[in-house]
Amino acid sequence: MSLYRTELRRLAKRRFTRYMSLLGLLVLVAVVVGVFFTNQKIDAGQLARAERQADQQYQDQLRWSEQERAACEQAKTAGTPNDGRFPDDCSMIQAPPREAIEARWFLPSTFDFRETFDETLIPLAAILALVGFVVGASYVGAEWSTGGMMNLLLWRPRRLTVLLTKLAALLTGLLALALPATVLWFAGFWLVATFRGSTEKVTSGVWQSFALTGLRGLVLALALTTIGFALASLGRHTAMALGGVVAVMVVFQFGLGILLDMASVRWAEAWLLPTYLLAWMTKKVTLQDWDSCNATYYGECKPATFDITWQQSSMLLAIGTVVILGAALWAMRRRDIS
Incomplete structure (x- = not known):
């Protein structure tokens, strides 16, 4: 055997x-x-919805940057100390470019x-x-x-x-x-x-x-x-x-x-x-x-x-x-x- x-x-x-x-x-x-x-x-509907969500986040970032820039200018005019919240140049507060916010972030796995x-x-x-x-x-x-x-x-x-x-x-x-x-x-x-x-x-x-x-x-x-x-x-x-x-x-x-x-x-x-x-x-x-x-x-x-x-x-x-x-x-x- x-x-x-x-x-x-x-x-x-x-x-x-x-x-x-x-x-x-x-x-x-x-x-x-x-x-x-x-x-x-992923279908076309989900892609379109993700694009809309990316656009919405971009708009939110624009509004936030405008508010922060206005607050920075106001604090600078009033001479109020910002404790490091704002940069010395308020124009540096900018929203990220649109292409930096990708639609794939909002897609399901x-x-x-x-x-x-x-x-x-x-x-x-x-x-x-x-x-x-x-x-x-x-x-x-x-x-x-x-x-x-x-x-x-x-x-x-x-x-x-x-x-x-x-x-x-x-x-x-x-x-x-x-x-x-x-x-x-x-x-x-x-x-x-x-x-x-x-x-x-x-x-x-x-x-x-x-x-x-x-x-x-x-x-x-x-x-x-x-x-x-x-x-x-x-x-x-x-x-x-x-x-x-x-x-x-x-x-x-x-x-x-x-x-x-x-x-x-x-x-x-x-x-x-x-x-x-x-x-x-x-x-x-x-x-x-x-x-x-x-x-x-x-x-x-x-x-x-x-x-x-x-x-x-x-x-x-x-x-x-x-x-x-x-x-x-x-x-x-x-x-x-x-």
């Missing part, structure tokens, strides 16, 4: 795997349904597939990664805690082969869940955009960009699933993986973030793991340092910036995955099985 097929059946028959996968899918469905009911398709769908791939990847991490940790952790791993090694004594076969079955199971879920995610939001938004200007290049982002999301889910599996195998218990994540998030992320903020460290976000995960999904995260000022030719102050790219994130993700999995394989090979 094939060990790989046996592990696939064992993974599929675990109640925790089924419940966790169902929960993840229900969360994804809830997100799509929520976006559907919180957006509207609408789902523009070209502009918005890319953002929805981040929660998709996060949910799939969470499901994979927890299922992977539970899958191998239960084998160690119940003695199943020891019994299996009596039948198939090659330790590394057994562990890697379990990992291969786990990653196959995740792909079997993630690929259809991703396709349905694309289809679901296309329907949302069709009935509750816009599908205009969606070119082949846009589809290619979305597909690459979705692929990066799948890679992230596979990597975190491998890490969860390896941590649980390294500690021989599910709690090793879950406790390790809690420790990393609480101690090394929140605690380190607070410490860096108190120390006023420049580019503090560059030391935090979520920044690199976000950069992996969005291709680039630009950090800004508002304590520094780069004056432009026109006297405008722009903060210094620091870019974290998906290439840097890929190196961190690959090194972390290889190191943790390598440690689990080394421990499996060297430690006694008891």
Whole structure:
């Protein structure tokens, strides 16, 4: 009997795997349904109404500026101190130009597939990664805690082969869940955009960009699933993986973030793991340092910036995955099985 097929059946028959996968899918469905009911398709009547509201706000700004300018002139003539309410030159009190008040501010929320769908791939990847991490940790952790791993090694004594076969079955199971879920995610939001938004200007290049982002999301889910599996195998218990994540998030992320903020460290976000995960999904995260000022030719102050790219994130993700999995394989090979 094939060990790989046996592990696939064992993974599929675990109640925790089924419940966790169902929960993840229900969360994804809830997100799509929520976006559907919180957006509207914009018609000509709504556009005309938004234009009227923008005009009305512009007229209100004109009246307000005239009243304030008159009050400023009156206070200046009377010599009344204004306590900084008015500028020295009352003519500076002007309403904003009409084009500064946009009609889109007064439109209801609408789902523009070209502009918005890319953002929805981040929660998709996060949910799939969470499901994979927890299922992977539970899958191998239960084998160690119940003695199943020891019994299996009596039948198939090659330790590394057994562990890697379990990992291969786990990653196959995740792909079997993630690929259809991703396709349905694309289809679901296309329907949302069709009935509750816009599908205009969606070119082949846009589809290619979305597909690459979705692929990066799948890679992230596979990597975190491998890490969860390896941590649980390294500690021989599910709690090793879950406790390790809690420790990393609480101690090394929140605690380190607070410490860096108190120390006023420049580019503090560059030391935090979520920044690199976000950069992996969005291709680039630009950090800004508002304590520094780069004056432009026109006297405008722009903060210094620091870019974290998906290439840097890929190196961190690959090194972390290889190191943790390598440690689990080394421990499996060297430690006694008891």
